[in-house]
Amino acid sequence: MTSDATTPAGPAPASADRTYDAIVVGGGHNGLVNGAYLAKAGLRTLILERRPLVGGAAITEELRPGFWFTTFSYALSLLRPQIVQDLDLVEHGFFPLLMSSTFAPGEDGEYLWLTKDHDQNVREIARHSRHDADAYTQYSHDLDVVCRALKPLLDEAPPDLFSDDPEERLALARLAQRFRGMDRRTLHDTVRLLTGSAADFLDDYFESELLKGYLASTSIIGSKVGPRSQGSGLVLLYHSLGEHDGEFGSWAFHKGGNGGFTQVLARAARAFGAEIRLEAPVQAVLSRDGRVTGVALDDGTEFRAPVVVSSLDPRRTFLELVDPRELPDDLVENVRRLRFQGTSSKVNFALDGLPEFPSLPGRDDVFRGFTNIGPGMDYLEHAFDDAKYGRFSARPYIDGAIQSTIDPDMAPPGKHVMSCFIQYTPYELRESDWETERQNLGDTVQKTLESFFPGFGDLVLQREVVTPLDIERTTGLSEGNIFAGEFLAPQMYFFRPAPGWSQYRTPLEGYYQCGSGTHPGGCVMGAPGMLAARRILADRSGAGAR
């Protein structure tokens, strides 16, 4: 299943007139989702990918014979489940494997090991704090209630605040109604999460530092905030909205990694009739008289279509693919000041065997999910402190995952691959640059892991360090921001990617956006691709998209 991850699709069927109904720029997961929906609706669709493989930041590569690395994105959770159904993904090989536990080692030999068994978790938490045992059940429930209330927002475009269209007014009224329908506590929890810090929210429930550190970890992923920063609550909430097999906040590994997943999407898109061209970098989106007419590749080849959809981030969509001088000033200005500031890296390892946690000798089942190196709020906040002053963290937060324990095809028998998501590693280093610091970062991560799992270094067969600069260069994500624009309140919902342009259209007629820089946002969610397709199809038929 992973083997075709690096295989180009072969020559695309020659399209004599090079004319399509729709052209999607970028073959990442959102581009593929968008193209598949358009093709399913009967549009002659072309998806253009710059690299020799589809997937964007969701790829799997065999960097060492038999060892498959999820170079960037490494797990699934936020994928909207209706996409699986609508695009018949199961028939094309969709196969998310369960991650059955999370292991959070402490610095003193202690650990928190959470499983899929609620009663066991309650006892495990009680080892650290009896108070937190039922507080955890309460917290999970309260968060689920908020998630249920907000979930529908992921599946529709935000209303246009600035429009007089009665349909938009109605949508706005429905949104208000949704919030009015919440009880006081849920609404207040929602607001506290959307605007406050994760630390404040968690402090209301818990006293165990290890537990709080683990829970707060999702409040910083991909974002230049610490758990005590206002705004981290939003990031925590966003990650809690993911669901896997109906369980909020649950995660899975796709068979063959996230590259395995994007191969499934590519197969589905092709099955609906979409054409995918690899190694086809788009130089510019072409337009005439305010209307899009097609695209031109770097080599000068032109393709025509009345609809062009950019799955690239807002900076590339508005400032590079088209001439910003043709766009309204306020949009250009808003996109220019959009915050990216990538702050995450990946360090991926090929391992000769499984590490061992000293307090749990011989227990290899602790690795059947995430290994969360963030033992306490102070640890995470200190890691953030470095980033504030332009350094990468001396003791970084690490979200580790030994995927080969779940998917044995990822590594040879007895060997393993470990994906490590690292934070904080600011895109702009104050006193150095990433070419200089690449191996220093790798050493820091390895040293940190060694401190929790003595002997870790001896297991390392190979190491791949992926800095924010590498993320930007390889995937095209500006400043290496994994969400194609930070998750900050002024960059979400009505304002994602810019006020007035949150409904996938652009000022150029026929030019649309469908990347993670649009609502709802990043992660391997697919919602932007799906919602943009809905918008495009509604515009074609002259009907509303709601």
Place this chain on the structure above:
Amino acid sequence: MILTTPFHERVAALNRTGLWEHWSNHLAARRYQLSDKAEYFAVRDSAGIFDTSPLFKYRISGPDAERFLAGMLARDVRACPVGQAQYTCWLDDRGFLVEDGVVLHTAPDEYLLASAEPNLAWFADRAGRLDVRLEDESDALGVLAFQGPRSRELLARLVPAVADIPPFGVTAGEIAGAAVTVSRTGFTGDLGYEVWVPADDALPVWDALWESVRGYGVQPFGLDALHMLRIEAGLLLLDVDFTSSRYAWNDAHRSTPVELGWEWMFADLAAEDRAFIGRRALERELEERTSRWTMRGLVVDWHDYERVYDEAGLLPPRDHTPVLEDWMVYKDGDRVGYATSFMYSPVLQRHIAIARVRPDLAEPGTDVKLEFTVNHRYEQVAAHVARLPLFNPERRKAR
């Protein structure tokens, strides 16, 4: 006194939950780790080992063994040469199902029959003057099911002949010096094998197998995972999806093999003149189309399931734990069937059920409604009829 299986020493050491079920008076692991779903995924993605020793096993031998079984079993055992196995069933004289099981043709004039419940009296009392020996081997044999996509490659390293046996093939082999029988059979709907081992050799055989699969993602799996796997595979369970005619109180609790979807077992019935128990009733049922039900799969409409829960202000549960209750099936307001096993299938990403529907509604794709309770009220959700098994990977059928 509850017994343990011949593999108990090893499976007990691996059972990290300490949860056991009582299965045919044996301890059987419910799950080895805290997530039954993880065990399920091991089977669907790599391979899993299941201790299926509590089955009843009968050795039937002698010059008249074939003749005897040909008259007892509804499916023609004469079409099962040495080195093959058959999924089969036996009926009463009214054509109702007594039980189903797997019969292995292990040697000329020798068969091994496995069933969920005791059947020795049923068979022995009908042997008459035939020269046939029936031995209860239930305690003498341990059985390991080794199931999943990697099972062939891994087991063939111990028993090379395994690489070449087709579905329902049987071969003799040796593991750790012990003589074993390997059949390409199982209860998971996946590529898989069952290893039949003399009880005294059970531990060395387990050790050799366990050692040889280290590093390949193989895990032991328990009954909870097995129930998930068998529903996806459309494999019916006694006392859940059907009742033995022997112990049924009335005909509403009885089923014919045709009603259970096993008409395929009798494809050659017209061409063979074998007399077997239930034949005349079966012929009449087929001829007069008097079957009351057709066993089918139901696939629940994802969006409608979502809608029903959303309107009730609830999160749509997608619990993989099988629900083994009667749930009614409707069409245009009429009750047209009932489901007996229901679950969320992780590989299919849908809710599925094993259900009886009226034969005129058995066409795959037929829209029906499945009823269950939401917020303590009956709700109906859209589903469509599908052929069993709902999950049937190529690797299972590949020769």
